Amino acid sequence: MRASDLSHHVSKWFDGSGPGADIVISSRIRLARNLAGYEFLPCLTTRRQAEVMEKLTKALLSLELGEAVFFIDVDASSALEQDVLVERHLISRQHARSKGPRGAVIAPSESFTAMINEEDHLRIQVFKTGLQLRECWQQIDRIDSCIEEKVDYAFDPGYGYLTACPTNVGTGIRVSVMVHLPALKMTGQIDKFFNAARDSDLMVRGLFGEGTEAVGDFFQVSNQVTLGVSEEQIVDEFVDLIVPKITQYEAMAREVLLNQQSDAVDDKIQRALGVLRSARLISSQEALFLLSHVRLGINLGRVDGISIDAVNELFMLTQPAHLQMNSGGALDADHRDAMRAKMIRSKLCVN
Amino acid sequence: MLCQSCNERTATIHLTEISEGMRMESHLCEVCAQKQGLAIKSQIPLNELLSTLLAAQSEPHSSEAAPEAAADTSCPACGMTLKKFIQKSQLGCPHDYEAFGEPLQGVIQKAQNGHLRHCGKVPSKTPVDARDQIQLMNLRQQLEEAVRNEDYEKAAKLRDKMENLQ
Numbered sequence: 367m368r369a370s371d372l373s374h375h376v377s378k379w380f381d382g383s384g385p386g387a388d389i390v391i392s393s394r395i396r397l398a399r400n401l402a403g404y405e406f407l408p409c410l411t412t413r414r415q416a417e418v419m420e421k422l423t424k425a426l427l428s429l430e431l432g433e434a435v436f437f438i439d440v441d442a443s444s445a446l447e448q449d450v451l452v453e454r455h456l457i458s459r460q461h462a463r464s465k466g467p468r469g470a471v472i473a474p475s476e477s478f479t480a481m482i483n484e485e486d487h488l489r490i491q492v493f494k495t496g497l498q499l500r501e502c503w504q505q506i507d508r509i510d511s512c513i514e515e516k517v518d519y520a521f522d523p524g525y526g527y528l529t530a531c532p533t534n535v536g537t538g539i540r541v542s543v544m545v546h547l548p549a550l551k552m553t554g555q556i557d558k559f560f561n562a563a564r565d566s567d568l569m570v571r572g573l574f575g576e577g578t579e580a581v582g583d584f585f586q587v588s589n590q591v592t593l594g595v596s597e598e599q600i601v602d603e604f605v606d607l608i609v610p611k612i613t614q615y616e617a618m619a620r621e622v623l624l625n626q627q628s629d630a631v632d633d634k635i636q637r638a639l640g641v642l643r644s645a646r647l648i649s650s651q652e653a654l655f656l657l658s659h660v661r662l663g664i665n666l667g668r669v670d671g672i673s674i675d676a677v678n679e680l681f682m683l684t685q686p687a688h689l690q691m692n693s694g695g696a697l698d699a700d701h702r703d704a705m706r707a708k709m710i711r712s713k714l715c716v717n
Numbered sequence: 718m719l720c721q722s723c724n725e726r727t728a729t730i731h732l733t734e735i736s737e738g739m740r741m742e743s744h745l746c747e748v749c750a751q752k753q754g755l756a757i758k759s760q761i762p763l764n765e766l767l768s769t770l771l772a773a774q775s776e777p778h779s780s781e782a783a784p785e786a787a788a789d790t791s792c793p794a795c796g797m798t799l800k801k802f803i804q805k806s807q808l809g810c811p812h813d814y815e816a817f818g819e820p821l822q823g824v825i826q827k828a829q830n831g832h833l834r835h836c837g838k839v840p841s842k843t844p845v846d847a848r849d850q851i852q853l854m855n856l857r858q859q860l861e862e863a864v865r866n867e868d869y870e871k872a873a874k875l876r877d878k879m880e881n882l883q
Contacts, residue, residue: 400811409795409809485807507838514840520811523847525825526835528811532825535814537837561729561747567830593825594832596855599862 367436369447373691384496388665391544395502398486398538402518406530416467425516426471449687536593548583548662549619582654635663647703720746792816
């Protein structure tokens, strides 16, 4: 299996089928691990980096996950193939662009992915649609224990799992939910959400696009503290406290929009649809921005005749690398914008 | 309520000061509050945290060439120096955690909300006594939380588990 086999469909974690998926798109847990007896990446020679990769690949390929995992040699992949994996959140941009022997082991359903030789020797991730963090933890805990039977992790009784950056030390866990918060944005309350998140030691980043800018009102909320609290405590806090709060605020904002500003909301949604249905050139930023309004419209019951699946598919497949991969090769920005507009028109136009 | 300083943004910080028997209230937005030097808890990027750490070390009270010496501390296993770590925010090998001792401890404590000890999953290969120690820590924290939440039934169960381990 290759990146081009994945690029035609929506990732399972983005298909909107999970519990509470109108607001909580998906759940993700990541564990950072390193092999005992090897330097971290900044001090690892290329030869030893290849050794780490061989050991970990072997351990990962023998995992029994109920589906056969496959290996991608990231170093040998083309920039376009790498970017498709980045856009699907299977590897990080840093992993795609760094140097030396590095790879990824991916389950075809994309519910599990492992990056080898990213910032740490090993970073494993489990994704699920909707709010399913406890399920993510159960699964990743089991996978981690299976890997640990085959390799020796760098572990210290005091500091726990040792990581290249001390911000991950201890559990090495990053628990995240991806949330869609268009109503908080429209009602001007998104800053309150940022402040509340920051006060609770949470990190908020945009889900799409490069850097931290959140295009299309999608945000990724993650824990920052990895030491001195157990994995279960972190997960419980998300499931019992953090996510219900976020969901509640967004739901309240949606209700306010519907009850007090329904004309303004309808106007935004219909204008977005108008542009998406008629544009001949559209950038990925603009598409994300407008699709977000349409997604809200569908979730509020204000749009007929367009399925949430169609919109989710557009979010994923109109990303630059996906567009190029599916059209057979590199395209300049103008051609991409034309192709994106065409794809959106054909999906959203009734006739 | 609008910020009384800029009259533009919503006031989110409400400050009551009492000095010489006079009560003063101010209502500010975050931007103006920060301008007036009111400390607001914010996420400090790790590299910033690291450079403040080094700056703190080079304060004169530690006399002589201490700051340089601290920055030059290097790990015997991988050769990483504290100075290089501060530039890259990444360590060189697992031994650095020991080699960089206290300065690194300070960084970890700041980045990890005051915590310094792991309490969570332990590899099954870890020697039994080390594993028990961590599990005890784990249970102790859960016990504290249960007591805080006045869940005494859970607390009793946790205490029994701890006694079994000790």
